[in-house]
Amino acid sequence: MEQQIIKGEDFTESRLEQGDYELCAFNGCDFSSSDLSGINFLDCTFTTCNFSNAILKNTLFQDSTFKECKMLGLHFENCNQLGLTVSFENCQLDHASFYQVRLSRTIFKDTKLQGVDFTQSDLRNCKFEQCDLLQATFENSNLERADFREACNYTIDPEINRINGALFALPSVVGLLSKYDIKIETV
Numbered sequence: 001m002e003q004q005i006i007k008g009e010d011f012t013e014s015r016l017e018q019g020d021y022e023l024c025a026f027n028g029c030d031f032s033s034s035d036l037s038g039i040n041f042l043d044c045t046f047t048t049c050n051f052s053n054a055i056l057k058n059t060l061f062q063d064s065t066f067k068e069c070k071m072l073g074l075h076f077e078n079c080n081q082l083g084l085t086v087s088f089e090n091c092q093l094d095h096a097s098f099y100q101v102r103l104s105r106t107i108f109k110d111t112k113l114q115g116v117d118f119t120q121s122d123l124r125n126c127k128f129e130q131c132d133l134l135q136a137t138f139e140n141s142n143l144e145r146a147d148f149r150e151a152c153n154y155t156i157d158p159e160i161n162r163i164n165g166a167l168f169a170l171p172s173v174v175g176l177l178s179k180y181d182i183k184i185e186t187v
Helices: 172-176
Strands: 005-007 020-022 025-027 040-042 045-047 060-062 064-067 086-089 107-109 127-129
Touching: none
Parallel strands: 005 025, 020 040, 025 045, 040 060, 045 064, 064 086, 086 107, 107 127
Antiparallel strands: none
């Protein structure tokens, strides 16, 4: 399917037809708990869609954009990793998992990422603009040149993550020191 606009469809009852979707726009669709296994989305845009708890086994999102989407509990590590390129704007990605996923250059803008698992992820050159990373997990992650200047509530251990060239700003930068249980005061 190419260059189609799909509006207000409920895929919780009937499964989205398997195949390739190229240059399609999905607006207000409900994919929650749907099985999207093996479907390829190429240059697609998703606006105000609900993907919560959808099954993403071998699902391909290539050059796909998500805007104002609810995406709770998704396991992006189950996606087809070859060509995975996504961006998120004003989305809710709480409790999603990007375990060992390559996301370099991904833009997260105005997005809630609470409780997200970024363990062993490649987040080089990613931008976290106005993102809430409360209780997000970063372990053995590559955060080189990632931009956290506008992010808040993150806790990152520099001893177990690669942070060379990463960008941070006050006051949130104290999230790099939280494991030391120290008190920081402004003068």
